[in-house]
Amino acid sequence: MARHRFAALLLAGTLAACGSGKEQSQYGPDPRLPGQQASLLPDMSIAKPTGWGNALPKVPAGYTITPLATGLKIPRQMIVMPNGDVLVAEGTGASAPPLRPKDLIAGMIKARGKSDVKGGNRISLLRDADGDGRAELKTVLLSGLDAPYGLAFVNGALFVANQGELLRYPYLVGQTRITAPGTKVTDLPSQINHHWTKALAASPDGAKLYVGIGSNSNITERGMAAEVDRAMVWEIDAATGAHRPFATGLRNPTALTFQPGTGQLWTTVNERDELGPDLVPDYVTSVREGAFYGWPYSYWGQHVDPRAQPQDPKKVAAAIAPDYALGSHVAALGLAFSSPAMGPQFGDGLFVGMHGSWNRKVFSGYKVVFVRFVGGKPTGQPIDFVTGFLDGDKARGRPVGVALDPRGALLVADDLSNTVWRIAPATPLAPAAPATPPPAG
Amino acid sequence: MATMITYREALNPLHAILLAFPVALFTGNVVSDWAYLATAQIQWSNFSAWLNAFGLVFGGVLLAWALVSAVLRPRGWRGGRGLHLGALVVMWVFGFLNALLHGRDAWYSVTASGMILSLITALAALAAGWTGFRGYPRKETL
Numbered sequence: 001m002a003r004h005r006f007a008a009l010l011l012a013g014t015l016a017a018c019g020s021g022k023e024q025s026q027y028g029p030d031p032r033l034p035g036q037q038a039s040l041l042p043d044m045s046i047a048k049p050t051g052w053g054n055a056l057p058k059v060p061a062g063y064t065i066t067p068l069a070t071g072l073k074i075p076r077q078m079i080v081m082p083n084g085d086v087l088v089a090e091g092t093g094a095s096a097p098p099l100r101p102k103d104l105i106a107g108m109i110k111a112r113g114k115s116d117v118k119g120g121n122r123i124s125l126l127r128d129a130d131g132d133g134r135a136e137l138k139t140v141l142l143s144g145l146d147a148p149y150g151l152a153f154v155n156g157a158l159f160v161a162n163q164g165e166l167l168r169y170p171y172l173v174g175q176t177r178i179t180a181p182g183t184k185v186t187d188l189p190s191q192i193n194h195h196w197t198k199a200l201a202a203s204p205d206g207a208k209l210y211v212g213i214g215s216n217s218n219i220t221e222r223g224m225a226a227e228v229d230r231a232m233v234w235e236i237d238a239a240t241g242a243h244r245p246f247a248t249g250l251r252n253p254t255a256l257t258f259q260p261g262t263g264q265l266w267t268t269v270n271e272r273d274e275l276g277p278d279l280v281p282d283y284v285t286s287v288r289e290g291a292f293y294g295w296p297y298s299y300w301g302q303h304v305d306p307r308a309q310p311q312d313p314k315k316v317a318a319a320i321a322p323d324y325a326l327g328s329h330v331a332a333l334g335l336a337f338s339s340p341a342m343g344p345q346f347g348d349g350l351f352v353g354m355h356g357s358w359n360r361k362v363f364s365g366y367k368v369v370f371v372r373f374v375g376g377k378p379t380g381q382p383i384d385f386v387t388g389f390l391d392g393d394k395a396r397g398r399p400v401g402v403a404l405d406p407r408g409a410l411l412v413a414d415d416l417s418n419t420v421w422r423i424a425p426a427t428p429l430a431p432a433a434p435a436t437p438p439p440a441g
Numbered sequence: 442m443a444t445m446i447t448y449r450e451a452l453n454p455l456h457a458i459l460l461a462f463p464v465a466l467f468t469g470n471v472v473s474d475w476a477y478l479a480t481a482q483i484q485w486s487n488f489s490a491w492l493n494a495f496g497l498v499f500g501g502v503l504l505a506w507a508l509v510s511a512v513l514r515p516r517g518w519r520g521g522r523g524l525h526l527g528a529l530v531v532m533w534v535f536g537f538l539n540a541l542l543h544g545r546d547a548w549y550s551v552t553a554s555g556m557i558l559s560l561i562t563a564l565a566a567l568a569a570g571w572t573g574f575r576g577y578p579r580k581e582t583l
Contacts, residue, residue: 038545038549040538040541040542040545041541099487100487100490100491100543100544101490101491101494101540101544102490102543102544105544217546217547218546218547219546219547220483220546220547221483221486221546221547221550222483223482223483223484224483274545274546274549296547306548306549307545307546307547307548307549308547308548309481309547309548310481
């Protein structure tokens with residue numbers, strides 16, 4: 001039965017893709033990459049915000065969705081504590097200063113698709129003790145932060161990645177307010193901060209921390225010098241703060257997480273804009289130590305981007321292609337490995353939160369998809385898991401971070417309606433508790 | 442016996458000051474575009490984008506001035522007044538296209554196309570300056 005429903009879902013997805021002629025077919029390890037387009041004006045569509053009213057995001061049959069918490073202040077990334085408490089980082093980075101006339105105009109256009117709530121610069125704690133999918137307790141765990149984004153909990157310490165520094169706080173599970181001052185682990189690159197988010201994940205043994213640092217531009221239009229220490233993942237020693245580039249050429253690695261049971265780091269990356277509606281696909285990939293993923297010189301391996309000057313053929317030759325394309329301009333911002341507690345269809349793979357496009361006439365993203373894994377590798381087409389964020393040409397919500405509650409639920413932060421959604425199987429499955437709680441990210 | 446003389450009327454000083462800007466800004470744009478293509482230093486492209494943007498602002502005021510004057514003084518198109526208006530139109534249209542092109546990122550903010558647009562815009566600005574600063578002919582009977 002479940003299998004039939006799965007097949008129907010796949011078929012429906014395929015038909016939709018064929019019927020409209022506008023959807024993308026840029027999935028998987030070898031996406032179709034059309035030629036580059038450079039028009040005088042980039043394609044743009046901004047989905048203006050609208051409320052949910054009585055509507056809810058759509059989830060597959062057999063799953064329920066509830067707002068775990070509403071009224072947040074720009075929720076971005078989350079972690080789930082061993083006792084089920086959900087910590088939510090809320091904030092908005094300082095916009096990079098406008099450098100050209102274009103920056104002023106583009107900023108005004110993109111702002112039309114965003115919430116006008118001011119970022120909270122805080123971490124909220126949400127507790128749903130009775131398991132009804134709504135948090136009875138919502139407290140401010142930490143305030144006065146500076147655009148917090150990445151969170152990790154390791155051995156009694158909460159790590160918070162502000163837009164300019166990595167902080168450590170002593171933290172006991174169950175604590176609802178942190179008053180102790182944070183200790184700085186290390187500064188993070190924050191000059192200009194065009195892409196300000198600092199994604200964070202801890203290695204399974206807790207010894208190393210990984211921080212995603214986005215590029216300082218779309219494609220080096222702020223100069224090569226602005227890109228020192230950008231577009232890469234840092235490996236940071238949790239004890240000393242010593243750091244080194246772990247992988248480079250990753251334009252904007254917006255989420256990081258470890259694959260349970262393997263010790264393999266994964267990331268999702270937002271690729272470059274203004275080469276056309278179907279370039280360049282955003283992706284998820286395992287992060288290979290020391291690897292160079294192309295930005296700014298090339299994309300998807302050796303496809304040269306002529307906008308990055310002076311060019312560097314040696315770097316292009318060294319660039320490797322990522323593992324799995326998600327489609328262009330989807331703006332993947334959330335990444336979480338599933339577990340069997342999510343049910344057989346969605347038990348093995350990655351959930352990906354997609355904030356949604358601006359650089360396309362026809363919207364892409366604005367949903368949470370599931371990328372199924374077989375044998376530890378992504379396979380097939382992404383499957384829609386949470387949709388309904390678009391209402392015609394307006395947006396009710398925009399997904400950001402996703403996190404797995406090991407008891408059997410997916411949490412989705414929505415920074416447009418300022419909600420955290422909780423999606424769970426309608427009939428809870430027999431608890432298949434993982435040996436270790438999935439790492440947060 | 443009445444004597445007919447023809448003379449060129451000096452520009453209104455405010456008009457002249459406004460006209461000085463696009464002449465300087467759009468020709469400067471050509472130089473900074475050339476510098477960017479020669480060095481790939483992005484700051485030159487940034488200079489171009491701003492020179493061009495302010496050229497459009499002043500050029501827009503001048504264009505409006507010329508159009509209003511065309512309505513208020515429908516006669517007397519000989520001696521370069523029509524050329525002046527035409528040059529302003531060409532300057533503004535190509536300058537606007539150039540603004541879009543310079544709004545693209547990194548190398549695509551200039552390229553050969555941007556350089557050509559900058560040259561056309563600058564030549565039109567020089568033509569507008571030449572035809573404008575020369576003044577328009579007036580006839581008067583002494």
